[in-house]
Amino acid sequence: MAENDLKAALLADRTMLRVSQEPNVETAYEKFLAETLISSKGLSLSQKTTFAGTLPLVSNEQVKDLSLPYALANFQTLDQNDNGSLELSELSSRRTSLAGRKLESESLPGLSTAMEGSFLASLVDRHSYLRSATKTGSWWNLNLVDPPGITRQDLRAAIKDTHRLRTIFASPPLLPEVKGDADLRDLPGGVPEIFESAGVEVKTLDQPVDKALAAHIEQAPIIAIAAALYNPSTREIFVERGQSARKAKLHEVGHALDDALVPGSKFFSESREFNREVDLDLQNLNNLSPKPDWSKALPTVHFFIQSGLQAGRLNEGARKELFAELYQSGDVNLAAGLRNYFPRTGLLVDETLRKNGIGR
């Protein structure tokens, strides 16, 4: 992805992240419209296209949820025959009317054609379920006729259901009371801009990270052993203040970039291209004779990688660590050593960073 396109895609990602943190789906829809307006300000035409096209791709679940308040807010427009219910044909014809329009154009005030198209697709998909949202099972048997369309009442019932689920699964910030660092200029070039676009926050703590997050250990046991942490579902990086934090901080920045390089909840280290290079490098390492003593060859490498190398294979977690360790530049010897043993992966990481204007 070109540098500017990545930023636009990340803005879409950030918009959906903020929307997803709103437990009330109607408030979430308002937030969606407001955030879209703010984020798309100042974008070039090609960035606008990327932004509008990425929004619906970030999360199927959010599209599903937001389609309900969308339908309620635009009920009159959608209800072409004005009979108080949205028939399948009305939703389909509205959808057809959007075909051929540019993704970034506004089909309704504040709403892009791309997003409205996805809302309509979701409503069409779930039409049969939604039109009976307010009815009980016995209603079907008693009446022996199918309800023709979705009423406002159906939408309100479905919204209530959704609200319940969002309350359970919402992922609010782990430490909402701690503000993200305002000044990110100590991070490598391009990173502050990417973090701004993606909504990543660096939170510097005055106590050990595991202590500060003690209340969350049960949800995320990995916190207990981490000197620093990146939490993908809330895009928070936590580090303890102090000089020795430099390597740890850059390592976590690496995790956040791995996440940011692919909009949505995927990581670059999960991509086929990354894993192909890792496998090729690993094949060569496994053929080495004699085998290096990894505790001496890469003494400071993350233990997931070290034990993986010992075993001759790297699992998903170790591959994420490999990306972060290849990224970090706080431990210069380690960075050079890893590029020596993983030349193909190192090259791919460096190339990908360069293409996206990210320094290390």
Ligand SMILES: [Zn+2]
């Ligand atoms: Zn890590």
